[in-house]
Amino acid sequence: MPRLAMVIDTRRCVGCGDCVVACKVENDVPLGHDRDWIVEEIRGRCPGPTLEIRSERCHHCADPPCVYCCPTGASHIHDYGGVVLVTASKCIGCKACLAACPYGARFIHPDGYADKCTFCLHRVEKGLDPACVAVCPTHCMTFGDLDDPLGPVRRLLDSRPHHALLPEAGTEPCIFYLT
């Protein structure tokens, strides 16, 4: 069984927002809500500050606090790829998962249930990339099996310096940023 992950090259990402638009179109994300978003982080002061542009979304953590806190099992780890999903018909809208997520990756859908990135599992199961990956004009995003030693994700992580966000939270995120 694959362990799905995403690698994002921050040296290629220009923050154009195509990934955000593609996600909204593909997943019919309600107006005023975001399943993915762009972050610009400036570190240090002139003359030597560094800028990192990141496309962010749910990190599909291997140790997801949003799943553990869910009282109904609506938040769960899908059998295929370890993707973290929400079953809308089981969600009571208690918002515990929103409070438990250190990345702020979830929101309440206007219909009342918790919503988030699904890694476009409906596309992935057909052998396609997630919509955000497929439309990226700079090809800064790579999607695949983290456990495949010969796959593109593992090869990038083995060959380039990278970091995950908030590893100190202990959630084992599956989104990695090349630096």
Next chain:
Amino acid sequence: MQHVEISTTRANPLVDPVLQVWGWEIPVYLFLGGLVAGLLALSGFYLLRSRTASERGAWPQAPMLGVVLLTLGMGALFLDLDHPWYVWRVYLTFEPASPMSWGSWILILVYPALFAAALLHPPERVPFGAGLLAVIRRGSEWMWARPRLVQAIALSNLVGGIALGLYTGILLGTMVARPLWNSAILGPLFLFSGLSSAAALMHVLTLVRTHGLVDSTYADLLLHGLFQLLKPPGRDPSTAGEAMVRADAAFLSVEGALIALFVIGLAASTEVQQQALQLLLTGAYAPVFWCLILGTGILVPLVLQSLELAGRIRHTVVPALLVIAGAFLLRWVLVQAGQVSSWT
């Protein structure tokens, strides 16, 4: 310290710029849940310790009051849900890793314990006539004739109360993403806060019911069973009221000590926990934390109770009302400040 500037295109409601998923409903629910937990634990303990008929009848209103308050609390919880008509889904599963799942089942199990305890003390009047009252009284007599059953009811109230009180704190404590809540102290802190506010509530109700708002003798033996444990050997409390104030002061002292441990624990933790703690110590929530929770919620009632015990001032409901207000504000501030705290 490194200069970091972050801008984001994300603007999800309730999440950005800071998390605000829980409004007034959750603090109200946690407060009422803690209050009912205290009522359950104290009345269960009292029932276990009582030996005479007068002792058994000393706290009759606590279980029914618990039913009413718990129902109000669950009503607030229901109002907080964004997908409320799916709430039955909670009871189709048990998620052992989810404190909220534990809490949902504890709430359901607490109701029969409360009703059974209420049945032990039938009211003098019921809204649906004498026929129903006769049935209730027969049920009550049937239960009193079985001491082991009464003991089991008392034990279920005691255990259910402790579980409910602990759960309300653990619910917050397990949220990894909220540094202010990353403390195992929250469970016992909310339990003792619930115990002190429950004792205070019964104190107020007894004074109002039996003697008006002021009294220097406290005829009612509310916590007599508990005080038998707390009193020093060979010394009999002059009045039950005096012993009750001692018990309330003991709960408040433990609560104060737990708040100190909570602060020390976060202060000795990582940078994010230290920053989160500053929300309470020096930040936006500091005035309420220092003045209304620690000051008028714990220290002032302790001083007033000490003066009452020393016979320097008359017994009044003031300390009890301050304790109840402080317990509510403790939940309010911790829920609101905890949501503001984050890892980023």
